[in-house]
Amino acid sequence: MSSVEVRTERPEPTTSLIPTLPGTHYTDPAVFELEQQRIFQRRWFASARSSDLPAAGDFRNVEVGGESVLIVRGRDGALRAFLNVCRHRGARLCVAGSGTVRRNLQCPYHAWTYGLDGSLVAAPNLASMADVDRKEYGLIDVALQEWLGTVWVCLADEPPSFAETVQGAVAARLGGTDVIDGWDIDTLAVGKRITYDVKANWKLIVENFMECYHCATIHPELTEVLPEFAEGYAAQYFVGHGAEFGEEISGFTVDGSAGFGTLSGVDGSHDRRYYAITVNPQVFVNLVPDHVIFHRMYPLAVDRTVVECDWLYPQEVLDSGADLTRSVDLFHRVNLQDFDACERCQPAMSSRAYAAGGVLVPSEHHIGEFRDWVVTAIAD
Numbered sequence: 001m002s003s004v005e006v007r008t009e010r011p012e013p014t015t016s017l018i019p020t021l022p023g024t025h026y027t028d029p030a031v032f033e034l035e036q037q038r039i040f041q042r043r044w045f046a047s048a049r050s051s052d053l054p055a056a057g058d059f060r061n062v063e064v065g066g067e068s069v070l071i072v073r074g075r076d077g078a079l080r081a082f083l084n085v086c087r088h089r090g091a092r093l094c095v096a097g098s099g100t101v102r103r104n105l106q107c108p109y110h111a112w113t114y115g116l117d118g119s120l121v122a123a124p125n126l127a128s129m130a131d132v133d134r135k136e137y138g139l140i141d142v143a144l145q146e147w148l149g150t151v152w153v154c155l156a157d158e159p160p161s162f163a164e165t166v167q168g169a170v171a172a173r174l175g176g177t178d179v180i181d182g183w184d185i186d187t188l189a190v191g192k193r194i195t196y197d198v199k200a201n202w203k204l205i206v207e208n209f210m211e212c213y214h215c216a217t218i219h220p221e222l223t224e225v226l227p228e229f230a231e232g233y234a235a236q237y238f239v240g241h242g243a244e245f246g247e248e249i250s251g252f253t254v255d256g257s258a259g260f261g262t263l264s265g266v267d268g269s270h271d272r273r274y275y276a277i278t279v280n281p282q283v284f285v286n287l288v289p290d291h292v293i294f295h296r297m298y299p300l301a302v303d304r305t306v307v308e309c310d311w312l313y314p315q316e317v318l319d320s321g322a323d324l325t326r327s328v329d330l331f332h333r334v335n336l337q338d339f340d341a342c343e344r345c346q347p348a349m350s351s352r353a354y355a356a357g358g359v360l361v362p363s364e365h366h367i368g369e370f371r372d373w374v375v376t377a378i379a380d
Contacts, residue, residue: 018362020360022354023349023355023356026203039281041156042377043165044159044160046279047069048071048151050146052098056073057116058098059094061094067084068083068085081141087112103116118139143155150296175239175240179270182265183263188292194308196336200305205307206297208338209338211367213361213364232363237363243274243275245272249272251327259291260313260327273288278370282296291312291327294312309335
């Protein structure tokens with residue numbers, strides 16, 4: 001394994017430019033492995049939408065921090081998460097990304113069988129092995145929380161406070177603990193899901209999402225709807241601030257045409273505004289008056305990140321058969337433009353021109369805070 005350079009102190013800028021991470025932090029597999037162990041295995045990770053598992057026996061298999069995690073809906077209606085590893089010889093119980101089992105989870109190798117609660121219920125010749133503790137040899141539990149209609153899991157033996165790290169991040173961005181409640185995200189339904197396979201390091205995607213210095217260059221549709229973004233300051237630069245729609249803009253759509261009204265809980269101070277939230281390490285939440293756009297990132301390699309993006313609407317909008325095209329297309333274009341930019345940067349991270357890193361301008365100062373968060377986390 002190659003050596004890893006970790007910056008532990010934030011340099012004091014002598015000019016308006018602020019240093020970034022060095023290029024190796026985006027290309028070195030050893031750094032990525034540290035991030036898997038010390039960030040993704042220790043933090044709360046948004047793994048799925050709760051509605052992806054509506055019935056007993058529904059499961060979803062998600063890679064978190066290099067581990068395969070199996071999320072299952074039990075017969076009691078509760079969601080549980082386990083390491084996707086048979087306790088006998090280590091075979092994966094489920095290799096499909098998602099599906100449904102009729103009654104139990106059965107290993108396809110030697111037929112060790114587990115209940116939907118993770119308990120060992122059967123195995124060939126198990127009755128003749130009276131000394132085997134079925135509870136001890138059940139599946140390994142993974143901590144799970146549901147919030148914002150999302151399943152969050154944490155691999156840590158002692159997970160960090162969900163209220164402080166996840167809910168606290170949202171509250172800090174919006175300027176209040178209950179502001180997010182106005183969108184009632186738990187009740188919204190997936191109107192569209194698009195999965196993007198991005199050939200770039202996960203940190204490049206986070207850094208791109210956090211700033212808008214690039215918006216005037218690559219996001220013509222977005223800056224038409226949100227004119228202030230053309231000035232280079234992202235909504236996340238200001239606590240509690242939402243970028244305001246242009247005067248001639250009716251809705252958050254690709255052509256500025258009307259959307260689907262305003263969600264019932266969104267008050268006048270949040271109407272006709274866009275709010276962007278980053279929840280470290282892998283969630284982006286985008287709030288607009290009539291829907292929510294929710295990104296979940298799955299870092300799979302130092303230079304590969306899968307991004308699953310849900311467009312969420314009230315169920316009555318979907319039941320009406322409304323055409324979502326103009327609504328979805330705006331941020332789909334933004335995603336494609338952003339991911340193209342990230343893929344353009346990834347090859348240059350290994351260039352000697354970027355060995356010491358690049359720089360951030362003042363409007364990107366919050367990326368410097370993210371940089372420090374990453375460095376602190378992997379320095380342990």
